[in-house]
Amino acid sequence: MKHSLQLKLLFSFMLVIIVLIGGVLLGVSALIKEQTLAAKQQELIAKGTELAGTLKNFHAETGSFTDLDAFLANADSYLDARIWVLDASRRVVNMSGMGRGPGWRMNGGPAPGNPSRPGLGFQAMGGLNAIINELDPVFVDGKTWTKTFDNPYYGEKMLVVAVPITLANGQVGGAVLLHAPVAGINAFLQHLYYYIGGAGLLAVLLALLVVNYLTRNIVRPLKDMQETAGAMARGDYNTLVKVETSDEVGRLGLTLNSLARDLASYLAELNKMEKLRRDFVANVSHELRTPLTIIRSYNEALLDGTVDNPAQIKKYYCLMRDEAVRLERLINDLLDLSRLQSAKVADKEKIPLAAIADSVVHMLKQQAKQKGIHLVTNTQEPLPAIQANGDRITQLLLILLDNAIKYTPSGGTVTLTTFTDGDAVAVKAADTGTGIPAEDLPYIWERFYKVDKSHCRDDSGTGLGLAIAKQIIELHQATVTVTSQTGQGTTVTVRFPLA
Numbered sequence: 001m002k003h004s005l006q007l008k009l010l011f012s013f014m015l016v017i018i019v020l021i022g023g024v025l026l027g028v029s030a031l032i033k034e035q036t037l038a039a040k041q042q043e044l045i046a047k048g049t050e051l052a053g054t055l056k057n058f059h060a061e062t063g064s065f066t067d068l069d070a071f072l073a074n075a076d077s078y079l080d081a082r083i084w085v086l087d088a089s090r091r092v093v094n095m096s097g098m099g100r101g102p103g104w105r106m107n108g109g110p111a112p113g114n115p116s117r118p119g120l121g122f123q124a125m126g127g128l129n130a131i132i133n134e135l136d137p138v139f140v141d142g143k144t145w146t147k148t149f150d151n152p153y154y155g156e157k158m159l160v161v162a163v164p165i166t167l168a169n170g171q172v173g174g175a176v177l178l179h180a181p182v183a184g185i186n187a188f189l190q191h192l193y194y195y196i197g198g199a200g201l202l203a204v205l206l207a208l209l210v211v212n213y214l215t216r217n218i219v220r221p222l223k224d225m226q227e228t229a230g231a232m233a234r235g236d237y238n239t240l241v242k243v244e245t246s247d248e249v250g251r252l253g254l255t256l257n258s259l260a261r262d263l264a265s266y267l268a269e270l271n272k273m274e275k276l277r278r279d280f281v282a283n284v285s286h287e288l289r290t291p292l293t294i295i296r297s298y299n300e301a302l303l304d305g306t307v308d309n310p311a312q313i314k315k316y317y318c319l320m321r322d323e324a325v326r327l328e329r330l331i332n333d334l335l336d337l338s339r340l341q342s343a344k345v346a347d348k349e350k351i352p353l354a355a356i357a358d359s360v361v362h363m364l365k366q367q368a369k370q371k372g373i374h375l376v377t378n379t380q381e382p383l384p385a386i387q388a389n390g391d392r393i394t395q396l397l398l399i400l401l402d403n404a405i406k407y408t409p410s411g412g413t414v415t416l417t418t419f420t421d422g423d424a425v426a427v428k429a430a431d432t433g434t435g436i437p438a439e440d441l442p443y444i445w446e447r448f449y450k451v452d453k454s455h456c457r458d459d460s461g462t463g464l465g466l467a468i469a470k471q472i473i474e475l476h477q478a479t480v481t482v483t484s485q486t487g488q489g490t491t492v493t494v495r496f497p498l499a
Contacts, residue, residue, distance in 0.1 A: 283448030372410035
């Protein structure tokens with residue numbers, strides 16, 4: 001599991017999601033903090049501006065900024081900020097949170113935020129004096145000034161806003177400084193961060209569930225494919241991938257299933273071809289050995305003088321001649337089949353199928369008459385021409401009629417019919433012979449296949465006739481159907497495309 005693809009995907013996705021969520025949360029937090037501080041700053045500027053206008057009116061009436069304790073105390077509670085009032089020389093002349101009771105000294109009173117340090121006056125507060133010295137934009141330019149810093153007077157981080165008090169003559173007569181503790185803002189932000197962090201954790205957990213589901217659905221079909229590939233490597237092509245999606249993974253599964261089926265078909269065809277090859281070698285060996293054995297045995301009998309009767313000698317010569325003819329016919333059929341399998345039909349032309357059918361029937365009339373078989377033709381007129389090789393079509397019809405005559409008993413009928421069949425021209429050879437068993441029908445086109453498994457010597461055929469016929473049919477892009485019923489006859493129909 002350490003190297004599991006699912007874990008790798010899960011960790012990778014979760015790392016990316018956590019980084020993205022963390023980055024978003026940090027960015028949102030920073031933005032919220034910035035916006036909160038900016039909003040507080042704008043609030044203090046607005047309140048400071050309003051307060052500066054009030055102090056301007058007070059200065060116009062009294063000529064100073066003293067005796068403001070009650071006013072500043074009320075303003076302090078209203079504004080929720082500590083208020084300092086500076087005169088034109090930047091001296092702190094008043095502040096909220098400090099009365100003018102006994103012992104109050106401008107430069108020596110106790111620090112409101114740190115009463116344990118009595119005598120810490122404004123002039124001794126270097127940190128505050130440094131801030132006051134930064135108020136040039138307020139006293140020189142008459143602009144509002146803001147800053148966040150650690151205030152040594154109050155002992156905490158403060159947001160300070162300074163607003164100029166512009167007198168009636170247009171001169172800056174002082175300034176109002178509002179101090180708001182940042183701790184209150186941070187407390188608000190801390191609660192907000194808790195909520196954001198909780199939402200982020202919930203998002204991570206939800207993402208973990210979703211990513212785990214997605215990675216499992218991605219890896220599971222891959223595991224199925226691995227099992228299928230392993231089964232194929234072991235020679236089992238029946239184990240298929242269960243395809244549940246139509247995406248790339250699903251299409252890959254379908255492709256693997258198709259490959260398994262194709263390989264199974266290929267191996268089945270290969271096994272079939274291997275069986276046909278073995279059968280072919282066995283049949284050729286049998287068909288060649290038998291006439292050669294007969295010729296050799298009769299020849300030896302003649303040579304060693306075993307047979308001296310002239311009539312018997314003549315009979316042996318005739319038998320040897322017949323076997324030589326059979327051997328020659330077998331070799332010619334094998335050569336003919338080989339040529340048909342390795343080449344296309346040449347010299348095609350428009351030929352009248354009905355005329356060729358009549359010619360073939362005429363050639364076999366005598367053979368049929370000798371067996372007592374009625375051989376007839378039936379032609380539908382007019383019949384369109386077909387694009388074919390006349391010699392090969394003649395050979396095809398001779399094979400079909402020869403088989404029909406061979407397996408039809410005396411008194412039977414063999415009919416050769418030519419007719420149009422939709423967009424094709426068809427020829428049908430029908431007989432009333434012995435028929436072909438249903439289990440033999442799929443194999444009748446194979447080389448040396450015989451319905452009679454005994455290979456009886458009384459059958460003068462080589463077993464290659466229908467194999468040759470099949471090649472001729474395929475080379476003419478024709479189709480063939482065979483129907484047969486044992487004891488009632490066989491019908492072979494070949495359909496040729498129109499010229």
